[in-house]
Amino acid sequence: MDPNALAKAFMEHYYNTFDTSRSGLANLYQQSSMLTLKGQKIQGASNIVAKLTSFPFQQCHHSISSVNCGNLQITGKQHPLKLSQVLSLSVKEPCES
Amino acid sequence: MDPDALAKAFVEHYYSTFDTNRNGLANLYQEGSMLTFEGQKIQGASSIVAKLTSLPFQQCHHSISTVDCQPSGVNAGMLVFVSGNLQLAGEQHTLKFSQMFHLIPTPQGSYYVLNDIFRLNYA
Numbered sequence: 729m730d731p732n733a734l735a736k737a738f739m740e741h742y743y744n745t746f747d748t749s750r751s752g753l754a755n756l757y758q759q760s761s762m763l764t765l766k767g768q769k770i771q772g773a774s775n776i777v778a779k780l781t782s783f784p785f786q787q788c789h790h791s792i793s794s795v796n797c798g799n800l801q802i803t804g805k806q807h808p809l810k811l812s813q814v815l816s817l818s819v820k821e822p823c824e825s
Numbered sequence: 826m827d828p829d830a831l832a833k834a835f836v837e838h839y840y841s842t843f844d845t846n847r848n849g850l851a852n853l854y855q856e857g858s859m860l861t862f863e864g865q866k867i868q869g870a871s872s873i874v875a876k877l878t879s880l881p882f883q884q885c886h887h888s889i890s891t892v893d894c895q896p897s898g899v900n901a902g903m904l905v906f907v908s909g910n911l912q913l914a915g916e917q918h919t920l921k922f923s924q925m926f927h928l929i930p931t932p933q934g935s936y937y938v939l940n941d942i943f944r945l946n947y948a
Contacts, residue, residue: 764893764906810946812923814906816897 738817743790743798750781832894832905835928835936840887840909847878853938860941873941884914887922902939903928911945921946 745752757763757773763780764770770779787803790811799808842849854860854870860877861867867876889909897904905926910919927940 760898762895764895767891767893769895810921812906812908812944812946814904814925814942816904816927818898 735817738815739792742815743792746780747787747789751777753777753780828894828896828903829892831936832903832928833892835905835926836889836892836907839926840889843877844884844886848874850874850877854941855937855939858938858941860943862943863945882913886912888912888919897927901930903936908946 742753742756745756754773754777757776759772759774761773761776762769762771763776765779770776785802785804789801789803790798791801791808792798798811798813800811801808839850839853842853851870851874854873856869856871858870858873859866859868860873862876865876867873887909889907891906891908893906895904896902905928906923907926908921908923911922912919922943922945924944925940925942926938928936929939931937
């Protein structure tokens with residue numbers, strides 16, 4: 729797969745999962761992963777997902793306009809928030825057969 | 826040096842050089858480096874600097890709002906993610922931008938930019 733198509737497919741999967749079932753993001757992170765959210769550094773998949781599921785909103789929708797910026801619409805809020813996010817993707821080792 | 830302090834020092838150096846002498850950015854890139862500038866991919870230090878020096882403005886000023894850095898997990902590199910405002914000479918309003926740098930250590934003990942992604946943030 730072409731890297732741009734792969735990045736786009738990954739992003740659609742990531743934000744769709746974020747918007748519908750944040751816990752489902754757990755299998756996209758590992759213990760060596762780090763999330764920096766508004767300056768706060770969070771290490772490891774379980775801590776990252778705990779953070780993402782602890783947000784004070786239940787429903788949201790991301791609309792992504794380019795590879796590193798987009799809008800976040802929170803249910804009940806009138807105006808969307810602009811966001812930028814960098815995701816560094818590493819190859820996942822294949823399962824032992 | 827603490828990684829956050831190092832990232833901040835790099836960012837100050839990069840944008841100060843960009844704003845005063847874009848050619849001086851050449852030694853921060855190598856032939857393996859890639860810049861994606863507003864979706865256009867540019868490979869190699871000389872092509873990157875040619876692009877940056879061909880932008881349709883002579884003078885600009887970057888003011889930095891946020892700098893985040895993390896270890897990149899490969900080759901002792903560092904990911905640096907910047908957001909800020911870009912003021913072009915003669916323009917009244919600033920443009921919002923975000924930029925990501927993937928920095929790799931050099932044998933000489935400094936860092937070079939392996940990956941660089943720049944976007945203006947509008948819409």
